[in-house]
Amino acid sequence: MPELPEMENYRQLLSSLIVNRLITGTEVTRAKSINVEPDRFDRLLRGQTVRSMGRRAKHLLFHMASGDTLVLHLMLGGVMFYGTMEEKPDRTVQVRISYGDFHLFFIGLRLGYLHVVEPGQLQTMMAKLGPEPFDPSLDQQRFGELLGGRRGTLKSCLVDQGFISGIGNCYSDEICFDAGLQPGRAPRSLSMDERQRLFDSMRRVLSVATDEGGYMDMPLYAGDMLTGGYDKQCRVYDREGQPCVRCGATIVRADVSSKKSFCCIQCQH
Template sequence: MPELPEMENYKLLLNQRLVGHLITDVQVEREKSINVPVSQFRNEVIGTSIQRVERRAKHLLFHLSNARILLLHLMLGGIMFYGSKEDKPDRTVQVTMSFHDMNLFFIGLRLGYLHLYSPDEADRFLQKLGPEPTDRSFTAERFASLLHKQSRTLKATLPDQAVMAGIGNCYSDEICFEAGLLPSRKCDRLSVEESARLYDSMQHVLSEATRYGGYMDMPLYAGDELTGGYDSRCKVYDREGEPCVRCGHPIERRDVSSKKSFCCTHCQH
């Protein structure tokens, strides 16, 4: 599932390609992927232009020139592709947004969605989310305060969108590894030093993952050499059996809090 770095990467690349462009057509192949009747969706979107693309947690918000917002969550299996119909991947498309001869294809939205909202409706929908972990106002002290209120494991807490917004299975494991802490550690039992180390690791991992385009290897457009660049840099996620880059011991998969998790039991404590 795309997490904060993947959606931040999409945001940056789509702002470069879509801002100011007129939406000339919209095709909806799966009505359950949207939240209003297809006719209303088309009427309110076609003929507008995209003013900007923002990210909140794992969501993208496409701000339209008529003050409406398209709110996207790709969920598990969802991806996007921008290009011509000839370049489109051989995958089932649920929604297509056209800009003359170029298109933004929303693919794999079986669990994901593209909802049409007013700004107030979008704000209410997103109110349940916790703070952004990379926001400047989210300090190490605030992070520690949130953690120490949690009696659950790091693996259960870090991906909890009501606690912090944007981290999922992949980066929770990578952050724990960077900090030298097992995902099974209880949050309220971390020392002051461990909380500070975890915070620094979170900032470093999320920043580096965004800089390298996240871990999902499906390019956003033909010739995209950025998206997915972090996949080869993951140190533990989906690396079961591979030697730890820090100590050489095999990476193990250990399900924690009903979530698959990867770690080095030798150098994470």
């Protein structure tokens, strides 16, 4: 499932591709992927422009000149592609937004969605989300205080969108590895030093992953050399049976809080 780095990469790239470009039409082949009737969806978007691109947690926000916002959550298996009909990947498209000869294709929205949200509703929709990892008000001390009061495991804590927003299975494991902590550790058991290490690792891993284009396996457009660049840099996620890049021990997989998790039991404590 796309996480903060993947959606932030999309936000940055789409800002230069579609912002202020006139929408000339839409096509919806799966009505359940949107929250209004397809005809109304077309009326709301046709002739409009995206004023700016935003992101909140794992949601991508298309802020329209009309005041509405398109809220995208790709969920598991969702991707996007921008290009001509000839360049479109051989994948099933649930929603298409057209800009003349170019189109933004929303692919794999079987679980994900693209909703039209009216002015004033966006804040309510996002109200239950926790702070962003790079929120200026979230410093090491505040992070440590919040973490110390949590039950469960580091894994369940980091992927809880009500605690910290934007982190999922992949980056929770990568963050724990960077901090030298096993994802099954109880948050309350961490020392102050370990909490600070986890905070620093969270920001470091997410920053590098975003700069490297995240781990998505499909380019956003023909010639896109950035998207997916972090995939080969993952140090533990999906590397079961491979040697640890830090100590050489074997990476293992274990279900932690009912979620698949990867770690090195030799150098993560």
